[in-house]
Amino acid sequence: xxxxxxxxxxxxxxxxxxxxxxxxxxxxxxxxxxxLEDGSQQVVAIFLAGDVLNPGNLVxxxxxxxxxxxxxxxxxxxxxxxxxxxxxxxxxxxRGLWRxxxxxxxxxxxxxxxxxxxxxxxxxxxxxxxxxxRLQTGNESEIFELPLTQRELADTxxxxxxxxxxxxxxxxxRKLIDLNRGRLTIRNxxxxxxxxxxxxxxxEISNAVQSREDTGGRL
Amino acid sequence: xxxxxxxxxxxxxxxxxxxxxxxxxxxxxxxxxxxLEDGSQQVVAIFLAGDVLNPGNLVxxxxxxxxxxxxxxxxxxxxxxxxxxxxxxxxxxxRGLWRxxxxxxxxxxxxxxxxxxxxxxxxxxxxxxxxxxRLQTGNESEIFELPLTQRELADTxxxxxxxxxxxxxxxxxRKLIDLNRGRLTIRNxxxxxxxxxxxxxxxEISNAVQSREDTGGRL
DNA sequence: CGTCTCCTTGAGTTAACTCAACGTACGTGG
DNA sequence: CCACGTACGTTGAGTTAACTCAAGGAGACG
Numbered sequence: 001x002x003x004x005x006x007x008x009x010x011x012x013x014x015x016x017x018x019x020x021x022x023x024x025x026x027x028x029x030x031x032x033x034x035x036l037e038d039g040s041q042q043v044v045a046i047f048l049a050g051d052v053l054n055p056g057n058l059v060x061x062x063x064x065x066x067x068x069x070x071x072x073x074x075x076x077x078x079x080x081x082x083x084x085x086x087x088x089x090x091x092x093x094x095r096g097l098w099r100x101x102x103x104x105x106x107x108x109x110x111x112x113x114x115x116x117x118x119x120x121x122x123x124x125x126x127x128x129x130x131x132x133x134r135l136q137t138g139n140e141s142e143i144f145e146l147p148l149t150q151r152e153l154a155d156t157x158x159x160x161x162x163x164x165x166x167x168x169x170x171x172x173x174r175k176l177i178d179l180n181r182g183r184l185t186i187r188n189x190x191x192x193x194x195x196x197x198x199x200x201x202x203x204e205i206s207n208a209v210q211s212r213e214d215t216g217g218r219l
Numbered sequence: 220x221x222x223x224x225x226x227x228x229x230x231x232x233x234x235x236x237x238x239x240x241x242x243x244x245x246x247x248x249x250x251x252x253x254x255l256e257d258g259s260q261q262v263v264a265i266f267l268a269g270d271v272l273n274p275g276n277l278v279x280x281x282x283x284x285x286x287x288x289x290x291x292x293x294x295x296x297x298x299x300x301x302x303x304x305x306x307x308x309x310x311x312x313x314r315g316l317w318r319x320x321x322x323x324x325x326x327x328x329x330x331x332x333x334x335x336x337x338x339x340x341x342x343x344x345x346x347x348x349x350x351x352x353r354l355q356t357g358n359e360s361e362i363f364e365l366p367l368t369q370r371e372l373a374d375t376x377x378x379x380x381x382x383x384x385x386x387x388x389x390x391x392x393r394k395l396i397d398l399n400r401g402r403l404t405i406r407n408x409x410x411x412x413x414x415x416x417x418x419x420x421x422x423e424i425s426n427a428v429q430s431r432e433d434t435g436g437r438l
Numbered sequence: 439c440g441t442c443t444c445c446t447t448g449a450g451t452t453a454a455c456t457c458a459a460c461g462t463a464c465g466t467g468g
Numbered sequence: 469c470c471a472c473g474t475a476c477g478t479t480g481a482g483t484t485a486a487c488t489c490a491a492g493g494a495g496a497c498g
Contacts, residue, residue, distance in 0.1 A: 016420070034332045037416060042332040056321030059314065064325060064421055091310055095278065098317040102275030105324035106283060112327060113253045113261040115334045116377025120486070149444065158335025163486055165446065181444095181495085197256060201235070202283055339454070368476065382454055384478065400463085400476095 001078045006069045013053060013067040021077045023053040028073025029147045032065040033155065043156040044111075045104060046070075046148075048134055055100045058083070070147040110202050115158050120167045123157045125196035128177060132186060133200050142186035146179065220297045225288045232272060232286040240296045242272040247292025248366050251284040252374070262375035263330075264323060265289075265367075267353055274319040277302070289366040329421050334377050339386045342376045344415035347396060351405060352419050361405035365398065 003026070006012055012023060012030060025047050032045040032054060044065055047053055057063045058080065078086075087094040107130075114123050128146075135144050148156070154164040171177050176192050178185040186192055222245070225231055231242060231249060244266050251264040251273060263284055266272055276282045277299065297305075306313040326349075333342050347365075354363050367375070373383040390396050395411050397404040405411055 040336050042335045044328045056324050059318040059321045099278040102278050105275050108327050109263045112331050116261045117259050
């Protein structure tokens, strides 16, 4: 088990390679992308401090996505063999990683739903709400570091960069948000939530179950 | 543990309800959908014989999607408490369910990618390839029961039913496939795979790892 | 001071959508 | 056995959200 520092834009996990290490993101941010033959990309997950990178890969043995830092990041890495030994000793760890896998799948399901059924503006609004929720530090500040370029946002939302830019400007002119060089300001939280039809239930599960199981869990 | 028969179109798991049972689909087919406020739906998973329904929910404690049979289905259901007792005894079961969760997440990631980055025709072609692969019985037949209406296909691919119909007809006229009352015929497998840019790797993981771990696994 | 990456804007195009009507198969009850 | 209802599929016509291509700004950095 060793901490490891990655610079901005560094690849932490490569696509289609068997994986040897487990990574816990301690600080920074990262994104998992799938690259297609024609060169286009789809971002399938965004990892923030505290997240496990692609937990499902541990049990699948390889990664189908490549994971890259968005900003410099500190990760804790553990050799897979050591981790499995640890899990044998403490099943709660396996259970925790399983839960993390399920949680990330739930987020993906949400993305899938919005991609399939909502307009560009609603998708963007929803993603921003998700970030705000996940980054919320307890204080009521509405300013966040959003370490994604417009290109990357577009690749996350299944849009072209040009169109994303236009949608962004519409939201700026509507005084919902402001986004400047990686700094997101939410000007009208209620308005944004309304546009996004945001319901944080899919994210809250983690906390709810966590506490429920701390008292009643078996493992 | 008890087998249970569901009719066509019956709801097996309800949205936003805490779940009490684990379901293994023995025969038939089902789909998991998320319904939005405006009434539109997105299908986020399709389950075929042998699949576990929403394994991630076991560890999250509730379901964010509702799961409905597409055709009559026989499921094996186990009370969650019993299952957890079983997992305590045999960690391999937990591991298996974790893997199932990861595998379904991998499929979802694939869907997400295609939804975000590919045309309607390619998406449809890809979904059909996925079905053909998952339903493949070993024989080389290219005729399958596809228990989805055009409406449901559209809801899976993030398209309108009208547009899906048109895409379907284009593929019919190109002699790639035929689809009639739930019966899919693949007329030109190579052509279809090419349009879809289909690579079954994301599905094959399950088998590959299965055998790898049967020999070298710890649990 | 040039160069690179990111952002912005304009103009034209197109894939996919909506609405609305009509066709077709199937099952049910009179 | 036929008439009717319903669910699914098909077609037409018009609209629009999002795309592509292409060019021009604006910081950041060596």
